[in-house]
Amino acid sequence: MLIVMDKGVTEREIRSVIERIEQLGFKANPIPGAQRVAIGITGNQVPLDSEEFESMPGVKEAIRVTKPYKLVSREMKSEDTVISVRGRQVGGRELAIIAGPCAVESEDQAFAIAELVAKAGANFFRGGAFKPRTSPYSFQGLGEPGLKILAKVREQTGLPIVTEAMDAESVPLVEEYADVIQIGARNMQNFSLLKRVGKSRLPVFLKRGISATLDELLMSAEYLASEGNYRIMLCERGVRTFSDHARNTLDLSVVPAVKHLSHLPIMVDPSHGTGRRDRVAPLARAAVAVGSDGIMVEVHDHPERALSDGPQAMFPDQFAELVKEIRALAPLVSRVF
Ligand code: PEP
């Protein structure tokens, strides 16, 4: 249930609603919003009686939320969530372009790529220090030394850093050096990781699982929100289907579906979605056209030498061209870049 408070509500009235919810044995979740104060109730197994709350002073109305995900649903909060990271806004009119290598391989490699993507117009830098690899014999990432390189890249370029935490133990390290915590596709339903990141002060970049439905993606986001972290960017990165002409099938139709069901921003990763650099730009343009709040793309200055995901890494000049195209596209879909 969602309790919407009157415009002129007092602190005391809000407190007594929260106290009543807690007396009943449920959790009160104040919803951050620009317009009015709202309080989401979670933890109830059966529908609550709306009249009980509507008779309390300061309450405008009590609305039943019918979806299994509550806090991240549009029913709970009608306006879009806008996440501010070091002066950039994700989920508003501004488009976000997150670019960088799959993995941080060395200081020289990270700095060279960061300079190129910053110059081209990226507004976030990505790079994995902890890499989830199919084979235990593949490059696993540099770990903390990789995070230190990322922090230096931010110092040098001013770009906020997005990087993956693979397990609950690595979250404090990522929190120390990065600006946005990525949860990878393979970990979308790692519930202990979700609970830990839900307690973080950093925003989250939550990637859709390889075979996850939209409801499952939103339930994972609900885990984060239920721990108090509402600063969630969702990401479509391709799902596994019978189709075998690309690494994955990029499900762009999920973008308007998310916008309908949730107030959270949704971004698209056409690099993992296609697996081939020549497919990345067309799908990135399509992502912007379909209403995505931004894109995440992998870029490498020497993809042939990349320690992971070389075939899908864009050349820096391809990326620069893509940014120009997105700049031209943005006003057509009422976005700024
Ligand atoms: C990545 O972003 O490098 C990555 C491993 O992505 P995903 O979890 O979507 O495979």
Ligand code: MN
């Ligand atoms: Mn990758």
